[in-house]
Amino acid sequence: MKYSIYVLLCSIMLFSCKNQERNNENSQTISPAASSTETEEDQLENKKDSISVEPISHATFMMKLNEKNIFVDPVGESEELKKLGNVDVILLTDIHGDHFNIDVLKEITESNTKIIAPKAVAEKLTDSLLTQTAILNNGESLDLFEISIKAIPMYNLREEAKEFHTKGRGNGYLLEANKKRIYISGDTEDIPEMRNLKNIDVAFICMNLPYTMPVEAAADAVLDFKLKKVYPYHYRGKNGMSDVDEFKNIVTTNNPNIQVQILDWYKNSEEK
Template sequence: MKLTPLLLAALAALTTPVLAQTPAAPRVAPDQIATKNGPLTVQPITHGSVVLTWNRKTIYVDPYGGAEAYAGLAAPDVVLITDIHPDHLDPKTLAGLSVGKALMLVPPAVAEKLPAEYKKQVRVLRNGQKLDTLGMSIAAIPMYNLPEAPDAMHTKGRGNGYVLGLGGKNVYLSGDTEDTPEMRALKNIDVAFVCMNLPYTMDVQQAAQGVLAFKPGIVYPYHYRGQNGLSDVAAFQKTVNAANKKIDVRLRNWYAGAK
């Protein structure tokens, strides 16, 4: 039997394997916060990872959890890394992202552990140092456990929290810390991302008391998965707002795409 071109095409379609497309990891909807230079977009990713977009610049904070979590997002202009632990410094995730043109701002301990291919992109910031670049300011804030001890999970000076100046708004990223004097002394913070997960950082009550001390306009609980599951961020919100109703506590699901 002679096969017509139409029949041949139909048979080919039946025998050609269908390649499944990997769906993008689920993400919660982003928030937008007004600044003098247009909106600041806040896109939760997972755990301590967040993507900030402002003034045509994209900032990745602690990229972690697999490159698929960043599908569809713009390549970063800046990558901030807070610490050496694998939920902050994740070479596998970095390798899957388009970070080749990004400025990487990191503490010295992270610079020592970054793969060699990124060395030319790295700018080291130590606790207390500040950099102005790409129309924004970036200050490195100490992050560490209390009481201070040589064998602490996070020793003072090793990692950085960050305060970003973006269009007249000050954005604080806590990294892994407890409610240190440096956190409590922060001034004029408009947006804060604050960790709360035992035994690595602090509990919900510590986080609430730290936030009540520096009084950010908006606070996002993030990095809230610990050894015993997720911290009670609703209790954090209740504690903060019982003492200060002006603080906008925004609860978002940072583990929507967690496996």
């Protein structure tokens, strides 16, 4: 009898110890909350580091950089633009109607929106919009939302086109954030200031005649500064659309390391 009680007690103690071990194992599986937190932080960092692009029309697009919505030359339907999210930054490149529309700006500019513009464009803004505007001339830069923004010259070289975009009036832009460098050409030809750019991750390059440059010149410039990824945009000219497929063919044939991303910038246009 005593022996039976002894065996029973031993069994109970053994079961209890095993159960405790099992509980400890379970708490170790749950406790890697630290590693799960790191994963979430990595995901947030990746999200912050990502660049997304929403083509709207011609010269107008929205880019998400450093978790901020940057609207470039917003023209078109203001209600459609506002559907894309908060308007954190507006970059304006030039005074022409396909880049600048005062009514649209008044509609989409929010209380916290920051506008960046060259002097020629700023002179056309209302007093209210000017209070939210930083004027950048060619070569000048500023930091905003942990994004470095530098004004790059944009102008025409060909004699027959110089009147369209004179040197010093408009801005291209070079943006830097999270070790990424993004170039937005604005209306320009393949000027030395563009060809001399280095370590560009993403570029938006215009190509339309007679206003900016032909496809061949745009491709040659891209090959010159050896970027990683390029979006042809602003490619509707006086006689229709530039051949962006030919642009891609020239670039990738000569440097297959450059990714050419063709998006539909004219999805709502009758002209294709």
